[in-house]
């Protein structure tokens with residue numbers, strides 16, 4: 496048996512490690528675009544108050560995974576899947592340009608969603624979706640700190656990630672203005688009373704919150720970055736945090752069924768019987784995405800058990816909860832997930 500896993504987030508790594516413990520002889524190859532190891536994505540939004548974050552965020556080095564006999568091909572991208580030949584095409588510094596598989600596990604996660612009107616301005620703003628994104632933001636910020644200054648950030652989007660990033664930047668001493676399209680923060684996850692509590696906490700930490708703001712465009716005017724609504728305001732930097740989008744392109748090119756994510760049945764099996772998908776990339780029945788750590792970990796463990804013949808009942812999510820990592824904020828009511 497030869498298993499190829501795409502992606503080194505919690506979905507891919509948890510699956511590969513669990514499968515290895517259940518089946519010492521199976522060949523497992525994990526291919527990832529990442530260079531720095533398996534890291535905690537939730538900790539990205541604590542990337543400004545934790546000075547050692549670029550090291551402490553790493554949960555496991557790729558060499559450590561290799562010691563468990565998982566063949567990690569890092570810094571490389573899967574660029575194509577041929578479901579008939581059961582091969583994947585690889586673009587990267589590694590010698591292999593194609594790999595064959597008996598089972599293919601798609602754990603490619605999600606990218607930051609950028610609304611179409613913002614796309615022509617992508618060079619003008621940051622997104623916070625990967626360790627590379629965090630490093631870019633920290634690198635931008637460092638010269639300000641070296642001069643004993645702090646940049647002023649516009650954070651576009653008052654959802655979970657926008658609020659977390661704004662909170663951490665403010666806690667690290669930066670000036671922050673949030674632009675949110677709706678009339679309350681995190682309206683998808685929180686009841687109105689908790690949105691009001693969150694607003695109060697953010698404001699108390701120095702964050703300026705602008706609600707009911709339809710951002711129209713961005714501009715670079717002589718080195719100052721502008722956010723344009725009905726009025727134009729200048730900032731040192733802009734972060735767009737307007738949601739996420741499962742990575743479906745490869746699956747779609749391969750002819751697999753995709754919708755919001757890569758469509759899978761309750762056995763996490765795609766429309767090809769030897770290809771499975773899990774984590775942020777996967778869409779279950781009723782268009783449901785499970786883009787949180789706890790259900791993804793459960794999917795990964797379940798799939799390893801299932802493919803080694805230890806689990807026959809379909810995957811079902813256990814009840815889970817999450818918390819916004821906003822300094823000083825506790826919701827009174829459960830999150831809507």
Ligand SMILES: Cc1cc2nc3c(=O)[nH]c(=O)nc-3n(C[C@H](O)[C@H](O)[C@H](O)COP(=O)(O)OP(=O)(O)OC[C@H]3O[C@@H](n4cnc5c(N)ncnc54)[C@H](O)[C@@H]3O)c2cc1C
Pocket residue numbers: 501502503504505506507526527528529536537538539540571572573574602603604605623624625656742745773774775776785786787788789791817818820
């Ligand atoms: C800032 C932030 C804060 C968050 N906070 C929380 C939280 O507090 N609690 C919580 O439950 N969830 C949180 N989440 C969501 C959670 O982190 C994700 O649901 C989870 O990490 C997704 O795991 P994954 O393994 O499916 O995908 P990912 O972690 O995205 O991993 C996918 C991997 O696939 C690789 N890849 C993609 N395409 C290819 C390709 N073609 N070839 C090779 N490799 C490829 C990528 O490089 C990446 O390494 C947060 C997310 C973010 C961005």
